[in-house]
Amino acid sequence: MEKTTASPVRLPLPAAEASLQHRTLWQDAIRRFFKNRLAIVGLAIVSFFLFLALFADLLAPYPYDYANFTKVLLFPFIDPAHPLGTDDVGRDYLSRLIYGARTSMTVGISVQLIALLIGIPLGGLAGYLGGKTDFAISRVIDIMTAFPGLLFAIFLITIWGGGLWKVILVLGVTSWIGITRLVRGQILSLREKEYIEAARCIGSSRWRIISRHLIPNTLTPLLVAISFGIPAAIFGEAGLSFLGIGINDPLPSWGKMVGISNAYVRVQWHLALFPTILIALAMLGFSFLGDGLRDALDPKLVE
Amino acid sequence: MTRYIFSRLLSLLFVLWVVSMITFSLMHSVPGGPFDETNQRLPPAAKANILEKYGLDQPVWKQYLNYMWNALHFDFGIPFQQPTTTVARLIAESWLVTVQVGVMTITLAFGLGFLVGIIAAYNQNSWIDSAVTFMAMLGITVPNFVVALWLILFFSVQLDILPSGGWSEPRNWLIEGVFSKDWILPVLAYALAPFSVVARYTRASVVDAINADYVRTARAKGLREHAVISRHVLKNALIPIVTVLGPEIPNLLTGSIFIEAIFRIPGLGKYFVTSTFNRDYPMIMALVLLIAILWGITYLITDILYTRLDPRVRLGGGGV
Numbered sequence: 310m311e312k313t314t315a316s317p318v319r320l321p322l323p324a325a326e327a328s329l330q331h332r333t334l335w336q337d338a339i340r341r342f343f344k345n346r347l348a349i350v351g352l353a354i355v356s357f358f359l360f361l362a363l364f365a366d367l368l369a370p371y372p373y374d375y376a377n378f379t380k381v382l383l384f385p386f387i388d389p390a391h392p393l394g395t396d397d398v399g400r401d402y403l404s405r406l407i408y409g410a411r412t413s414m415t416v417g418i419s420v421q422l423i424a425l426l427i428g429i430p431l432g433g434l435a436g437y438l439g440g441k442t443d444f445a446i447s448r449v450i451d452i453m454t455a456f457p458g459l460l461f462a463i464f465l466i467t468i469w470g471g472g473l474w475k476v477i478l479v480l481g482v483t484s485w486i487g488i489t490r491l492v493r494g495q496i497l498s499l500r501e502k503e504y505i506e507a508a509r510c511i512g513s514s515r516w517r518i519i520s521r522h523l524i525p526n527t528l529t530p531l532l533v534a535i536s537f538g539i540p541a542a543i544f545g546e547a548g549l550s551f552l553g554i555g556i557n558d559p560l561p562s563w564g565k566m567v568g569i570s571n572a573y574v575r576v577q578w579h580l581a582l583f584p585t586i587l588i589a590l591a592m593l594g595f596s597f598l599g600d601g602l603r604d605a606l607d608p609k610l611v612e
Numbered sequence: 613m614t615r616y617i618f619s620r621l622l623s624l625l626f627v628l629w630v631v632s633m634i635t636f637s638l639m640h641s642v643p644g645g646p647f648d649e650t651n652q653r654l655p656p657a658a659k660a661n662i663l664e665k666y667g668l669d670q671p672v673w674k675q676y677l678n679y680m681w682n683a684l685h686f687d688f689g690i691p692f693q694q695p696t697t698t699v700a701r702l703i704a705e706s707w708l709v710t711v712q713v714g715v716m717t718i719t720l721a722f723g724l725g726f727l728v729g730i731i732a733a734y735n736q737n738s739w740i741d742s743a744v745t746f747m748a749m750l751g752i753t754v755p756n757f758v759v760a761l762w763l764i765l766f767f768s769v770q771l772d773i774l775p776s777g778g779w780s781e782p783r784n785w786l787i788e789g790v791f792s793k794d795w796i797l798p799v800l801a802y803a804l805a806p807f808s809v810v811a812r813y814t815r816a817s818v819v820d821a822i823n824a825d826y827v828r829t830a831r832a833k834g835l836r837e838h839a840v841i842s843r844h845v846l847k848n849a850l851i852p853i854v855t856v857l858g859p860e861i862p863n864l865l866t867g868s869i870f871i872e873a874i875f876r877i878p879g880l881g882k883y884f885v886t887s888t889f890n891r892d893y894p895m896i897m898a899l900v901l902l903i904a905i906l907w908g909i910t911y912l913i914t915d916i917l918y919t920r921l922d923p924r925v926r927l928g929g930g931g932v
Binding site: 451452456459460463464467468540544547548551552554567570571574575578581582585588589592593596 | 630631634638641642762769776869870873874885888889904
């Protein structure tokens with residue numbers, strides 16, 4: 310239904326008009342995005358978690374590592390000083406949940422940054438140069454795909470040890486493959502497009518083709534890939550921490566809280582319930598946002 | 613076709629070889645070893661003896677060659693964490709449990725998912741359709757350990773009708789396992805994600821097939837509805853499903869570390885973690901190679917099935 314608005318964007322145009330068209334692509338996208346109710350819900354959830362992460366110091370009633378040994382395993386809604394109860398060493402659960410958002414967001418965003426830093430140059434090189442470079446990079450991707458991802462992550466954790474930055478590094482090292490493959494494929498298909506050929510024919514410089522055509526056209530699928538990559542990284546961190554080999558104490562992590570709660574699940578139900586709800590909400594929020602972005606940025610997909 | 617399969621198998625062997633080399637060198641690049649004296653002190657002579665017994669005193673490249681030579685003769689060594697058994701036997705025992713859970717999960721997820729997907733497609737844009745779509749989205753996005761804990765909180769804590777974990781006895785056959793309550797929650801938690809994927813893809817491809825011209829033709833020439841569904845709609849709807857779902861199978865057959873940890877299932881999962889932490893070199897190698905083989909073979913079968921179901925693929929035509 311949106312087909313008609315999409316076509317002018319793909320035409321080669323003189324410089325001034327091209328930038329004008331480029332802006333309307335984004336305006337179109339924003340308009341489409343805000344027409345999508347689920348996308349707005351996703352944006353709201355993600356913003357909420359980002360807000361928690363940024364202002365955790367102000368929002369949390371206690372520091373995340375403050376333990377009150379006289380109030381261990383307190384149930385929620387009983388003690389007004391600890392509205393969501395306390396954990397197995399008497400730390401305020403609400404505060405730890407809020408700081409957990411900071412851990413999750415830090416991991417999600419940093420891992421994607423690493424993946425982009427590795428993936429864009431590698432994928433770009435493979436796609437643009439082709440030949441031997443492409444062959445070598447593609448074989449590396451093949452082999453990395455054959456490796457069981459989680460096992461590889463556990464492996465690296467045993468080598469490098471746990472902790473926030475090590476977890477980010479480990480997940481970053483295992484998550485660049487998707488980005489590399491995406492950028493490579495995108496550049497490969499763009500290289501053969503008529504408008505690139507046309508640009509070459511009218512004598513555009515190589516740099517101009519890269520900056521005007523290749524980068525903007527790779528940007529939109531990348532943005533979508535990032536919005537799906539962040540929850541994947543959050544899930545990875547939660548999983549490693551759940552197994553007890555991710556984030557180290559006293560730093561809170563939702564996954565670790567779930568892992569510990571498993572031992573208390575028969576009585577202290579709140580220990581398991583609250584962090585699992587937050588993990589599920591975060592995953593849902595990001596996937597709504599990602600779906601919304603994809604539909605908004607790539608009108609060809611909506612048919 | 614034979615030539616194609618042969619070349620694919622060759623490239624699988626190549627990947628396995630590289631994977632084995634990387635794993636081996638990564639394993640040995642970790643400082644420390646399986647017989648470090650963290651717990652009890654060993655007399656130097658005893659330690660030298662142990663290292664010699666497992667060939668750990670030799671240079672790494674020689675250890676690698678030894679390992680590969682033995683592996684090619686189907687001797688995968690002795691697990692350091694349980695020296696009284698062999699790696700092959702330990703993996704066979706625990707994998708049996710994992711495969712039981714995996715097979716039940718595949719049956720439930722694929723069977724039910726397919727059915728629900730078809731129902732949703734035939735009731736397009738009704739409340740059934742929205743309910744299925746919403747549930748599928750939940751199942752795809754929410755991690756399985758989160759679902760597992762919700763199921764435990766509801767069915768074994770709140771209602772107290774199902775066990776929250778455990779695997780009462782080592783069962784030798786699938787049928788015996790079905791009569792126990794132990795598997796219900798793990799399989800439900802594990803099946804939700806693949807179920808959602810199956811339901812979503814089935815719905816999408818059935819909707820496509822229903823609106824296709826050949827189905828209209830079939831109706832127009834007066835075929836009965838169930839013949840239209842089984843001969844035309846389902847057959848064509850199967851094609852995209854096969855390619856999407858092939859990759860789910862090795863995942864389900866190697867089990868989920870999380871599900872096995874939460875429900876205390878004595879499957880393959882726990883060895884992923886314990887083996888890397890105990891520097892159990894033979895176990896790590898065997899596990900990595902097992903998974904790499906499963907993946908490679910599943911991809912190959914998926915591709916072959918794809919050309920079987922859709923002859924256009926072989927001709928190099930546009931595909932679906």
